[in-house]
Amino acid sequence: MSQTQQQIQEQVDGLVYKLKRRQLAGSYKVAIETAQLLMRLITMARWKNTDQLIELIRDAGRQLIAAQPREFASGNIVRRVLSLIRDESLEMDREKPDIDKNTAMMSSMFSLLSTTDTKNQQQHSPSDAKQRTQDLRSLVIQGIRDLMDEISAVHENIELMSIDLIHDNEVLLTPTPNSQTVLNFLLKARQKRKFTVLVTECFPNHTEDAHKFVKKLADAKIDTVLIPDSTVFAVMSRVGKVIIGARSVFVNGGCVSTSGVAAVTECAKEHRTPVFTVAGLYKLSPTYPFDNDSLIEVGNSGKVIDYSDQDLVGRCEVTNPLMDYIDPENIDIYITNVGGFSPNFIYRIVLDNYKSDDVNL
């Protein structure tokens, strides 16, 4: 027993260290790795009932979140899997009327009160329980597989909507050149439409990404203009739509994205330019963005003032936030792999995919 626990801990630690060392970059990879880890955990671990399994996953989830609290994808996947487990076990309870006919019929409120009762019943019949865990295990693993398929197919589904949103000869602006989703979206759109993209250089954290992004767009024969971050206001009056990639999206419809984006969306709002955010479903987080510090990661200040700059190093306070929180009122729509939604509606999508029990792990 303790040996399997140790093995599990090793597995979790592997990902925890990767997260802590920032060896995993981008929520897409984090999401996939988390899903894989959970799959391994579920196959490895020995558990007798659903509650034990849930506790196991929650424990792993807590460690992953603590490893990198501002990377929401890992927590999201953990919650998705938890919700999956809950759904499947509920489904099984319903399908097996021989355990207790009444439980299946009961309303959720009632079952809430009588959980201890059903648990006792499960423990009463060990062979039945074993069969049940086997079934649940295979079902959940299948569910995680589906989830991983969904994550890897995220871009395809989002791309499908690109034609509906971009018209010919439109001028687009994107302040998130580090987003793979935005890149794929634009490349897909190019197959049907001709347009111009203005790309901010995201100095100092993503300038190299911006250059690569510009090059990739140009290779796809998209007219691309690289602009400094400061030029956004000057050109905004000529921009048709602003497209941003989110790092994570919250229940209230706000999102976290690359630093500088908040100012761009504000500016777009001021010019009445529509802003749309592309994000996979796995970026949807069931948490509320209460305080800013818990969202915003701070990066290397040596990128702002070079360490060799002796006139300023040590004499100036220097900050280099990597993220920005974007208010829901500055975003017009979210494009996800399950469709486009207004920010006010995001909470419904969250409810569809997560259980409220799992919001606080």
Add this chain to the structure above:
Amino acid sequence: MSEGTKPETSQLSNKELKELKKKEKAAKRAAKKESIGIKPDSSQRRGGDKPKTASNIKKQINQSKTQSESLKIPPLFGHLETREQRISSTPPQLANIVHPSILTLCLKYSTFKIVGSTHRCQAMLEAFKDVIESYKTPEGTSLSRHLTGHLSHQIEYLKSARPLSTSMGNTIRWLKQEISLISIDETDEQAKLILAEKIDVYIKEKIEYANIAITDSTIQHIVDGSTVLTFGHSQVLLHIFKHVATELNRKFKLVIVDSRPLFEGKKLATELSGYPNISCQYVFINSLSSILQEPVDVVLLGAHAMLSNGRLYSRVGTALIAMSAHKRDIPVLVCCQSIKFSDKVQLDSVTMNELSEGQDLLTMGSKPTKRNGFALDQFLKEKRTEKEEESKGKKNSNNNNNSSNSVPLTKPEDPLANYREIDNVTILNIMYDLTPPEYIQKVITEVGSLPPSSVPVILREYKGNSSNS
């Protein structure tokens, strides 16, 4: 551009020897002028091939315009003049009559050694003093008639470095008027003395005392313990901050927001970080919204020009700062001398602006790019193409693919290093943007504080004053 030189040489070999001789002469002349400054070199390169007649110059201008189509400017901004266009559109023979101090000034302008409207204006006046001092009225004319024309040539040349700022335009207008007011009876020496003194007074009055007056009316907004946010660098703001920190001994926090590619804020930070009363915070414009989460009491901005419709024309990024501050109900104050007031009206940042080099955005570091003079750039480019051709020759003989290594200066790993050759890629690097008057609470000038809507009023008063005196 590099391709254009190749066929020319082959054609020339067919042409008469006369052309070659002419070229040699031109080269000699160029060598002479090189000792004066750097510009003659480039003008000779363009003008050396053909005799410099008015029609030829026109042709050159047209040629340069067609060339510029291959330059990388986004189509929306195609109407703005590029550095190459600016240089080729100044008549090359102008370089012969340009004063050395104007030449050095030009180089400093174009390499951004001197930057900022006030600073540029002041440097220009100093250079004009030199011009006037070494000026001699030719026979048969009077100083008041001829000097203005002479100055115009200098100014024409100055424009090739960077377009004139509003303050420079206003100053030039004033100076020309002063020159025309000098009576014919004055001797050259007397007239020069009068003008030199007038220029000194002008610098004192319109810049130095104006700074003091603006400081006096701004200090009320920086109280002990307040947080001030500013953008880039402004001479008058530097004066204000120094004054508040030393004379008034008030402690305050200064957030300096900076942007690519000039990093002017660094200059301000370097100047002010030594003061114990000022705690500086230095950030880039991308962290603007994070910075504004902390309480900021007031935003102080410098100006390049105040336009007659109340809009502020200033370093690109200013509008973004003003907007963000306005949205959070932080007062935005603009400090600006009245020489920066312009009677122009403008509605957006696209129609009128100054185009800078896209190349400047290719460096990755947080240090300002070092800009070379135009002539040096041309020289390096020629050297590079020569090298490339050499390596091409080698490649043909060796069949090696190492030619990509022969491009120096820019890192090969940057995918945009040779962005001029990549189709569909342009880099937009404009210098200014326009801030709508709604975002500005107050414009502080030496003649008082006023809302942006009152700019034309000041303009009238000021014009009235200058014509009276």
